[in-house]
Amino acid sequence: MKNRLKVLRAERDWSQAELAGRLDVSRQAVNAIETGKYDPSLPLAFRIARLFEQAIEEIFDDEYAENDND
Amino acid sequence: MMNMRKMTMTDTRDNIGEQNLRKRNRRTLSWIAIGLIFGLIVGFILGFYEEGEGNFLTGDIANISLDPAIAILIAIAFIIGLVIYPLYTLKHVDELEVHINANAAAFGGLAMLVGFPVWQVLAVGGLLPDPTAIGLFAIGFVVSMGLYIWFKIRA
Numbered sequence: 001m002k003n004r005l006k007v008l009r010a011e012r013d014w015s016q017a018e019l020a021g022r023l024d025v026s027r028q029a030v031n032a033i034e035t036g037k038y039d040p041s042l043p044l045a046f047r048i049a050r051l052f053e054q055a056i057e058e059i060f061d062d063e064y065a066e067n068d069n070d
Numbered sequence: 071m072m073n074m075r076k077m078t079m080t081d082t083r084d085n086i087g088e089q090n091l092r093k094r095n096r097r098t099l100s101w102i103a104i105g106l107i108f109g110l111i112v113g114f115i116l117g118f119y120e121e122g123e124g125n126f127l128t129g130d131i132a133n134i135s136l137d138p139a140i141a142i143l144i145a146i147a148f149i150i151g152l153v154i155y156p157l158y159t160l161k162h163v164d165e166l167e168v169h170i171n172a173n174a175a176a177f178g179g180l181a182m183l184v185g186f187p188v189w190q191v192l193a194v195g196g197l198l199p200d201p202t203a204i205g206l207f208a209i210g211f212v213v214s215m216g217l218y219i220w221f222k223i224r225a
Contacts, residue, residue: 014087021087021094025164032166032225041165 002061006034008052023047101159108155112147115140131203170221178214185209 009019009030016034020027025044032038040048049056119140124133136144160168189201189209 017091018085018087021089021091023087024090024094026094026166027091028222028225029164029166037225038166038169044165 001036001039001063003033003036004059005030005048008054008059009034019051022051098163101162105151105155105159108147108151112144112151115147116144166225170218170225173221174214174218177217178210181213182206182210 005019009016014022016030017027020030023030023044024047029038029040033040045056045060049059052059116136120134120136122133122135124130156171160171185206186201189198189205192198193200
């Protein structure tokens with residue numbers, strides 16, 4: 001799943017390790033989410049959204065939304 | 071855990087995340103070290119107390135004898151080391167680690183399930199010796215560990 005995590009992290013000048021520590025996950029988890037190799041669970045997605053003070057759909061791209069609206 | 075998480079989420083101090091991550095990594099390393107030490111102690115006890123001409127590693131289990139009390143102790147240690155301890159530690163790692171562990175364990179179990187009939191039919195055909203319990207365990211273990219490392223590298 002595409003997301004804006006890397007952009008949001010860069011805006012705050014945070015390293016992957018900094019973000020991982022704030023989310024209480026491993027640095028590898030942050031990297032896997034940023035590169036789209038792993039989709040976070042809903043609770044983790046909410047934690048990410050809370051940390052960046054944005055809605056989940058503003059961070060994560062709902063790739064199925066266009067198909068559902070057809 | 072929740073208090074730490076709330077504090078982390080709202081904390082504006084620089085590098086608070088990296089400090090938390092370092093603590094987290096130290097905790098993870100200590101769990102791995104405890105697991106390794108536990109395994110070494112169990113292996114040492116097993117090697118020290120097993121008697122007879124047999125050998126666990128070669129599958130010649132019929133010729134091994136073990137004091138019943140030691141056998142019970144080691145069986146309990148195996149359950150703790152292979153079931154209870156991993157499940158406990160999985161409650162304290164992040165969800166990616168749980169995901170990787172679950173996938174690796176599932177494929178390891180599948181390898182054992184499939185391994186027996188495949189090995190047995192090849193043995194009946196005269197291509198391999200008869201399957202052994204330790205051999206099947208080794209297949210499951212190697213597949214599980216191999217896939218765990220593969221998934222970790224790819225993540």
